Amino acid sequence: MSSEKITVNSKTSQALSGGSKRSRAKLDKKNAIMQAALELFSRHGVKGTRVEKIAALAKVSKTNLLYYFNSKEQLYIDVMQRLLQVWLAPLASFNEEQDAIETINDYIRVKLELSRDHPAESRLFCMEMLHGAPLLEDQLKSPLKELVDSKAAVINAWIAAGKLAPVDPYHLIFTIWSTTQHYADFRVQIESITSKNLDDPAFFENTLSNLQSIILQGVRPN
Amino acid sequence: MSSEKITVNSKTSQALSGGSKRSRAKLDKKNAIMQAALELFSRHGVKGTRVEKIAALAKVSKTNLLYYFNSKEQLYIDVMQRLLQVWLAPLASFNEEQDAIETINDYIRVKLELSRDHPAESRLFCMEMLHGAPLLEDQLKSPLKELVDSKAAVINAWIAAGKLAPVDPYHLIFTIWSTTQHYADFRVQIESITSKNLDDPAFFENTLSNLQSIILQGVRPN
DNA sequence: GTCTATATGCCGATAGAC
């Protein structure tokens, strides 16, 4: 359908070319727009977000926004593109040489930090999944599978070496993803029930240690 | 804002009044429309769903749909209203007299069955959370908190009795919610990676036993 | 590059016959 004219807008990588003041200002503006778009798309969806509102949040005019991004759809694609690069990075740190328990503990922490520091990214990714990820068919499907497969192999090696109890590595990964992302995506529910969120340092540490404890040791008494 | 004229449409409960053929047909039609709306709202969001499409899926005309439901917003509210009744029911089964481990195992199963059998409900609930749950402020906030608080007390009693390892009961509940709902909400991602979903009985059982194992015993080797 | 003004298309909702 609308996936025919997807264009990757990689102006971002131009940052290291040490461009002129003019192109620098242009980049800052595009970044501000993308940041604003991320925030609003992740809360109201693409259809539910008016270009006017994004422009207001980014402090540019609507016309000006459409000068930098040809359409709302294209802006969305650019935002998702950038998001994906950040989103999958943490998983890459899984490494067979490292200590299994420590690596898993660290991964849970990093993912929970992402939920605290980048909740809009988490929400937008979640929303895209709910929609059936029409955009991500190619972008995500095979690279993601390969990455996860390779990390599953690492986990299996740990299990074979007795460093980890027997568990399906895929479900372990899904468990870490779901539990940590939940605190960003269901933030309002968490707040309704606990009156706290991850921005509270004590709540963050409490959440982290509980998740680590559940995933590593479970809740069955010894 | 738009929450001023929320009206609970409880025609559903009229089912037991043994209504005439006419009102029976009317109910069937409303149910068909709500079912179709649930499906589409949960995939594309409210703004992203056209009334025309809901009508087509429910096999009625657009005008006819708007005869039964005054507006798209009202239809959405009615759908959410019905959803909530189903959604929180399973938690109510937590009971201090029951065996702790067995109850938790059962709850994980029931929640995973919900993800398998009612994925649209799961998605729509998730989407409403992402949006900040503007509708659910009153509906959900205090009743949900009370329910969860009471179940947290049950879990604490189990811990005090040595039936369960020390854990924050709220994080335990969030863990069960997030892990099980993940298989409905992130279904496309699960499918990309594993090429399977909960409709496959073997995959369902495999998922269930892994979640139960992780949550009860963790992945640390003995 | 940035603005004002406007074109254009879509979609929710209503009017009114039957």
Added chain:
DNA sequence: GTCTATCGGCATATAGAC
């Protein structure tokens, strides 16, 4: 209750001056 026809508003995107 159900249809056909249509209104009216809103939001994206463009035209064109500066």
